[in-house]
Amino acid sequence: MKRIVVYGVTGSGKSTLAARLGxxxxxxxxxxxxLTWRPGWVPLPEPEQRELIRELLAGDAWVIDAGYAIWIDLVLERADLIVGLDMPRRISWARLLRRSISNIVHRTPICNGNYETWRLAFLDRESLLYFHxxxxxxxxxxxxxxxASPGFPETVLLRSPAELERWVDGLR
Known part of the structure; x- marks a missing residue:
């Protein structure tokens, strides 16, 4: 396991687990x-994202915390392992809501100095809550x-925080 993608819905804990695994x-x-968001919540254009991700994935060892649809094909070609955070909606939704509120209240910078705001989180149709x-x-x-499909990299599905912790403990 040297090329790992942690995949799941927004708020499922992808970044936290990917950092721990790394x-x-x-x-x-x-x-x-x-890597994909610039200041002012400007996304890196899709062709540039694909090229950036292709270069990153060319390495011998990496852990990433997402698989955006516009370049997931590149990930599936190179990954040794997919860790799917298949948590119930109530868990990922609660985590996302708690994280968004905390980021807003504490003015925590995220993604290259961007900030969540009350409007972005709760009123904008592009918000992470709506996306979830x-x-x-x-x-x-x-x-x-x-x-379920043998044509894809090995995929581990973790369906609860307790299952996730048991799996990580088993890596030791």
């Missing part, structure tokens, strides 16, 4: 949001398909 396994961790609602079933189905 540290635990001594593999470089790359925050995809930091719209993408949950699709991402869940994708993870389960990868897990």
């Amino acid at each position: 540290e635990h396994l001594g593999i470089p961790y790359h925050s995809i949001d930091d 609602i719209g993408s949950f079933r699709r991402k869940q189905a994708r993870m389960r398909h990868w897990h």
